[in-house]
Amino acid sequence: MTRPGTSSLAPPADLDSAIERIRSHGGRVTAGKRALAELLYAEQRSLTADEIVALLGDHDRSAIYRSLAQFEELGIAEHLHLGHGQAVYRLAGLPTVPVLCSACGATFHINRSHTRAFVERVSKHTGVTLDLTHFPLTGTCQQCAATIR
Amino acid sequence: MTRPGTSSLAPPADLDSAIERIRSHGGRVTAGKRALAELLYAEQRSLTADEIVALLGDHDRSAIYRSLAQFEELGIAEHLHLGHGQAVYRLAGLPTVPVLCSACGATFHINRSHTRAFVERVSKHTGVTLDLTHFPLTGTCQQCAATIR
DNA sequence: TTCTTTGCAAAATGTTTGCAGATAC
DNA sequence: GTATCTGCAAACATTTTGCAAAGAA
Numbered sequence: 001m002t003r004p005g006t007s008s009l010a011p012p013a014d015l016d017s018a019i020e021r022i023r024s025h026g027g028r029v030t031a032g033k034r035a036l037a038e039l040l041y042a043e044q045r046s047l048t049a050d051e052i053v054a055l056l057g058d059h060d061r062s063a064i065y066r067s068l069a070q071f072e073e074l075g076i077a078e079h080l081h082l083g084h085g086q087a088v089y090r091l092a093g094l095p096t097v098p099v100l101c102s103a104c105g106a107t108f109h110i111n112r113s114h115t116r117a118f119v120e121r122v123s124k125h126t127g128v129t130l131d132l133t134h135f136p137l138t139g140t141c142q143q144c145a146a147t148i149r
Numbered sequence: 150m151t152r153p154g155t156s157s158l159a160p161p162a163d164l165d166s167a168i169e170r171i172r173s174h175g176g177r178v179t180a181g182k183r184a185l186a187e188l189l190y191a192e193q194r195s196l197t198a199d200e201i202v203a204l205l206g207d208h209d210r211s212a213i214y215r216s217l218a219q220f221e222e223l224g225i226a227e228h229l230h231l232g233h234g235q236a237v238y239r240l241a242g243l244p245t246v247p248v249l250c251s252a253c254g255a256t257f258h259i260n261r262s263h264t265r266a267f268v269e270r271v272s273k274h275t276g277v278t279l280d281l282t283h284f285p286l287t288g289t290c291q292q293c294a295a296t297i298r
Numbered sequence: 299t300t301c302t303t304t305g306c307a308a309a310a311t312g313t314t315t316g317c318a319g320a321t322a323c
Numbered sequence: 324g325t326a327t328c329t330g331c332a333a334a335c336a337t338t339t340t341g342c343a344a345a346g347a348a
Contacts, residue, residue: 029322030327031321059330060331061330062315062330063330065314066328066329067328084338086311099277099279110274110277114271114274118263118270121263121266126259126263127290128259130286131251131287135284135286135287142276177301177302177303177346178347179302179303179304198338199337209304210305211304211338211339211340212304214338214339218339234336
């Protein structure tokens with residue numbers, strides 16, 4: 001299975017370290033991979049494969065998927081599944097937890113600080129170490145909550 | 150978009166109420182739907198479409214998907230996405246939150262009581278009303294945590 | 299009888315794979 | 324020079340859709 005969080009490497013500090021990491025692990029730094037890495041560092045947010053294709057312009061999808069897979073192995077990027085449809089990709093180790101609004105479909109982020117006590121409680125009571133960054137949480141955003149009732 | 154938690158109906162108390170709900174909303178109670186509902190009530194857990202097909206025996210997949218969709222509209226069932234690949238389906242309103250172990254791939258459940266304070270905190274600070282039952286959380290189970298290090 | 303549902307086949311969606319030529323190192 | 328990468332086409336896995344026949348109320 002393709003598992004999130006498979007890489008044991010710490011997220012690289014910046015774009016240059018990421019590029020260097022590709023090379024030092026036997027990968028070739030191609031124009032496509034460099035553009036992809038630059039995009040992820042520039043955006044600092046979750047992007048669907050479609051968005052990546054659109055933002056990169058003339059690039060092959062399968063090459064992008066392969067580059068993203070390599071980035072994940074190298075601890076540079078990670079992907080999340082938003083449920084129905086597409087996954088999203090982003091830099092590894094961002095300090096936020098993605099939340100999908102089940103009413104309007106928008107994705108937003110809450111700071112990881114909110115999750116700490118919860119993660120500790122679950123760990124203490126159940127032995128399970130949660131990692132809330134690999135799948136989005138689901139909820140209703142403020143606007144939608146207001147609209148619905 | 151196919152949204153989780155779309156139904157505003159409370160989960161039916163038992164199988165008979167579920168059956169009655171189908172009928173009272175203009176649905177026909179067929180042998181297939183009855184078998185599916187019985188299965189969900191008997192198992193009280195998340196099942197993949199494959200498992201459902203296997204457990205029900207000779208049933209058409211598209212009919213099962215359509216029945217599950219109807220059950221969701223009626224507030225009888227809900228589905229979750231475990232990421233790569235298949236979704237899982239289960240009765241609506243179960244008092245547990247699914248957790249996917251990112252190391253071994255197993256799905257288990259933690260009691261909803263653990264999530265209450267967290268949900269309140271996020272609501273207060275961000276305005277977002279989390280619903281943690283519609284997507285699994287991700288983490289590492291006790292065995293895997295022990296094995297890995 | 300009427301409207302819903304089934305079963306089958308085909309489409310749709312998002313991702314993965316095989317392979318030959320191009321490219322980084 | 325050689326192993327990795329790209330681009331293309333085809334495969335894949337899961338879910339959805341169209342339609343005619345079957346079935347529930």
